[in-house]
Amino acid sequence: xxxxxxxxxxxxxxxxxxxxxxxxxxxxxxxxxxxxxxxxxxxxxxxxxxxxxxxxxxxxxxxxxxxxxxxxxxxxxxxxxxxxxxxxxxxxxxxxxxxxxxxxxxxxxxxxxxxxxxxxxxxxxxxxxxxxxxxxxxxxxxxxxxxxxxxxxxxxxxxxxxxxxxxxxxxxxxxxxxxxxxxxxxxxxxxxxxxxxxxxxxxxxxxxxxxxxxxxxxxxxxxxxxxxxxxxxxxxxxxxxxxxxxxxxxxxxxxxxxxx
Amino acid sequence: xxxxxxxxxxxxxxxxxxxxxxxxxxxxxxxxxxxxxxxxxxxxxxxxxxxxxxxxxxxxxxxxxxxxxxxxxxxxxxxxxxxxxxxxxxxxxxxxxxxxxxxxxxxxxxxxxxxxxxxxxxxxxxxxxxxxxxxxxxxxxxxxxxxxxxxxxxxxxxxxxxxxxxxxxxxxxxxxxxxxxxxxxxxxxxxxxxxxxxxxxxxxxxxxxxxxxxxxxxxxxxxxxxxxxxxxxxxxxxxxxxxxxxxxxxxxxxxxxxxx
Numbered sequence: 001x002x003x004x005x006x007x008x009x010x011x012x013x014x015x016x017x018x019x020x021x022x023x024x025x026x027x028x029x030x031x032x033x034x035x036x037x038x039x040x041x042x043x044x045x046x047x048x049x050x051x052x053x054x055x056x057x058x059x060x061x062x063x064x065x066x067x068x069x070x071x072x073x074x075x076x077x078x079x080x081x082x083x084x085x086x087x088x089x090x091x092x093x094x095x096x097x098x099x100x101x102x103x104x105x106x107x108x109x110x111x112x113x114x115x116x117x118x119x120x121x122x123x124x125x126x127x128x129x130x131x132x133x134x135x136x137x138x139x140x141x142x143x144x145x146x147x148x149x150x151x152x153x154x155x156x157x158x159x160x161x162x163x164x165x166x167x168x169x170x171x172x173x174x175x176x177x178x179x180x181x182x183x184x185x186x187x188x189x190x191x192x193x194x195x196x197x198x199x200x201x202x203x204x205x206x207x208x209x210x211x212x213x214x215x216x217x218x219x220x221x222x223x224x225x226x227x228x229x230x231x232x233x234x235x236x237x238x239x240x241x242x243x244x245x246x247x248x249x250x251x252x253x254x255x256x257x258x259x260x
Numbered sequence: 261x262x263x264x265x266x267x268x269x270x271x272x273x274x275x276x277x278x279x280x281x282x283x284x285x286x287x288x289x290x291x292x293x294x295x296x297x298x299x300x301x302x303x304x305x306x307x308x309x310x311x312x313x314x315x316x317x318x319x320x321x322x323x324x325x326x327x328x329x330x331x332x333x334x335x336x337x338x339x340x341x342x343x344x345x346x347x348x349x350x351x352x353x354x355x356x357x358x359x360x361x362x363x364x365x366x367x368x369x370x371x372x373x374x375x376x377x378x379x380x381x382x383x384x385x386x387x388x389x390x391x392x393x394x395x396x397x398x399x400x401x402x403x404x405x406x407x408x409x410x411x412x413x414x415x416x417x418x419x420x421x422x423x424x425x426x427x428x429x430x431x432x433x434x435x436x437x438x439x440x441x442x443x444x445x446x447x448x449x450x451x452x453x454x455x456x457x458x459x460x461x462x463x464x465x466x467x468x469x470x471x472x473x474x475x476x477x478x479x480x481x482x483x484x485x486x487x488x489x490x491x492x493x494x495x496x497x498x499x500x501x502x503x504x505x506x507x508x509x510x511x512x513x514x515x516x517x518x519x520x
Binding site for chain 2: 035089091092093094180186191196197198199200202203204205206207221223224225229231232248250251253254255256257258260
């Protein structure tokens, strides 16, 4: 092992598995086990401490429940890397940002010194669900263009998003292609004459579903923000609904409320 | 027992504790066990099913981990009552609401048909923490008036809030008394000449601390919103910081973002 680890204290009334967890936790906190580093294997820890596998497993389980480590199937246990927190500003969708020719996610992540990427882009057309139809002011079963994708910072997934746009607006346009071009969906909508007026955002917090844990590589005990944004054009028409799930580890949301 | 409960299915390959949990879950879902109702005791369930205490405990544990029941120490297990969800509108602190002479929480809860109450009101004066001083633009160790309280809907706690105001503004005023009077803190500030301009809100989601679980009577697996709001007067001065912890069960937050 490349970090110093004390032996057990036989006089302590602290259970052995907790002592082992304490040692590993201290190594993580002091940085001798860095984010992303592999935690010594069960076999290594058993040999080092002279304890049974169950004891080592209890120690590792404890660290995982504290959100300090992540087990990767077949690869071992790793110190959890937390992505840099993305602070979402209350003017994040203002036109002056859109006009810079990049999507908000790309601009903000780069400004914060992170490396943004987007993957798992999937595009389809389908009947609107009752909820989406209601939010977009469509009739039940009107067609919508559906764009889903995943956002990553420094290779770590932080958010999944699914946009729904009326097919009557977005069908056959660049919005229905994998690369929506400079400025993204909102820039394309404005070019098509749908000048944007405002966005409504609705936020819930909850524990993630199993597939969300997987898509966002969430550590145990990490809730998600479930945020649904509706974009309104200047004529009052809803032109997009974006349904997002964000790791609560990776985001601080900020908003400004009027007092007048 | 005052609800019909089937016996076990000996031919099923579903473990016995899951079968018992299934029966109780169905009774909860169909409403024969209503929110707030006491779940049959361990002894009753043991006798009804002819199983060991551990089996009954596993079944009850499963329901609790699903957020369907709550164990109250020494009193038994109860079907969890979920408070009505409070939807926070993006204009919730607009002056037209404040002018109605009640605090936003009271007005909104009554409009939604709920019974609002506030308890655990505590008022003190102390040195500002580094974070509060920064948000209020104070020097380190400037004094602040601290008002903490808990908000309840239909007797169920939904939010704790701690407001910090510069003692130079709020000290010795009605803001430092248990009853702040009609319209609450914000109405008093405006009467004192601090016309409010806007509020900044910053939102995180996380699992609750142990004392938050207690104060908000949170069921297992319920994250909280941690929301910090800063109130700004028209001259740009920050006049209040309100640090709140809200049950994610009880709130949907909504905001409007500009597109221009």
